[in-house]
Amino acid sequence: MTGAIENLSFSTDDGLGAWARMGLIVLQTDQTIEHEFAQIMGPEKDVALYAARIPNAMEVSPDTLRQMAIDLPQTAALLPPQFGFDVVGYACTSGATMIGEDRVDSLIREVHPGAKTTNPITASKAALAALGLKRIALVTPYPVDVTLKMQANLQAAGYETTAVATFGQSDDFTVARISADSILQAVKQIGARSDCEGVFVSCTSLRALQIIPQAEAALGKPVTSSNQALAWHMMRLSGLNAGPTNAGRLFATQLT
Numbered sequence: 001m002t003g004a005i006e007n008l009s010f011s012t013d014d015g016l017g018a019w020a021r022m023g024l025i026v027l028q029t030d031q032t033i034e035h036e037f038a039q040i041m042g043p044e045k046d047v048a049l050y051a052a053r054i055p056n057a058m059e060v061s062p063d064t065l066r067q068m069a070i071d072l073p074q075t076a077a078l079l080p081p082q083f084g085f086d087v088v089g090y091a092c093t094s095g096a097t098m099i100g101e102d103r104v105d106s107l108i109r110e111v112h113p114g115a116k117t118t119n120p121i122t123a124s125k126a127a128l129a130a131l132g133l134k135r136i137a138l139v140t141p142y143p144v145d146v147t148l149k150m151q152a153n154l155q156a157a158g159y160e161t162t163a164v165a166t167f168g169q170s171d172d173f174t175v176a177r178i179s180a181d182s183i184l185q186a187v188k189q190i191g192a193r194s195d196c197e198g199v200f201v202s203c204t205s206l207r208a209l210q211i212i213p214q215a216e217a218a219l220g221k222p223v224t225s226s227n228q229a230l231a232w233h234m235m236r237l238s239g240l241n242a243g244p245t246n247a248g249r250l251f252a253t254q255l256t
Helices: 033-041 063-079 091-097 101-109 120-130 144-156 180-191 209-219 226-237
Strands: 022-025 047-054 088-093 114-116 133-138 160-166 199-200 223-225
Touching: 022 033, 022 226, 033 120, 033 209, 033 226, 047 063, 063 088, 063 091, 063 101, 063 133, 063 144, 088 091, 088 101, 088 226, 091 101, 091 120, 091 144, 101 114, 114 120, 114 226, 120 144, 120 199, 120 223, 120 226, 133 144, 160 180, 180 199, 180 209, 209 223, 209 226, 223 226
Parallel strands: 022 047, 022 088, 088 114, 133 160, 133 199, 199 223
Antiparallel strands: none
8 A cells, every 4th residue: 555645835937938938830841950940049048949840841842832821820839829939930931932921920920929920031131131231142952933932032122132043952851961061162152252242041951050150251251041040030039139159140240
């Protein structure tokens, strides 16, 4: 016979994320962003990051990207509203471009009305503004039709894409396997042009974060990437004004 079970007293506090709670909607096929976010946000104390994965096709096309709008509210709901998120990010640059940034915002806000929202294309434009860039080179892994839509989005926001280059891949699994050295060489090649002030590397699956300091040193220009810009924007929207010292010039800037 066991003894009586003793009731324990306890107190509660604010839990994890006392400074900021962030939600991240990650593509089912993404192999990169959580690793890079951990490098950026790992040292931040009292910051909690929670992720949910959204269904998506391995093939990247305008139609498959727009399809994600159907699942956005349900996936956002997997991030419990009771957590009281400061910001929720939808981690797909091309998806936000195809669905529309305003629609992405409204779909997330159906579940998290009190949270700020962002996505990599919105974040990249905020990053370019903070860096004072207007004439940029664009590097993507996407098929040409998706790349052209992204170029048009940036141009509509007032950013001149003086050069555009793509790895031309529609398979997201392949994109995540593009080597960091290949990304570095592409950035150095296109960023060397005298008519661009900086480089934006689009796609959350590309492993670009690790090459940013080396690329900036080689070019003497700012280099931003989808994951870097999204992490920076989510931190700034949450009121975090610091950041790592080894993840590019962007983290020395504030929102404008």
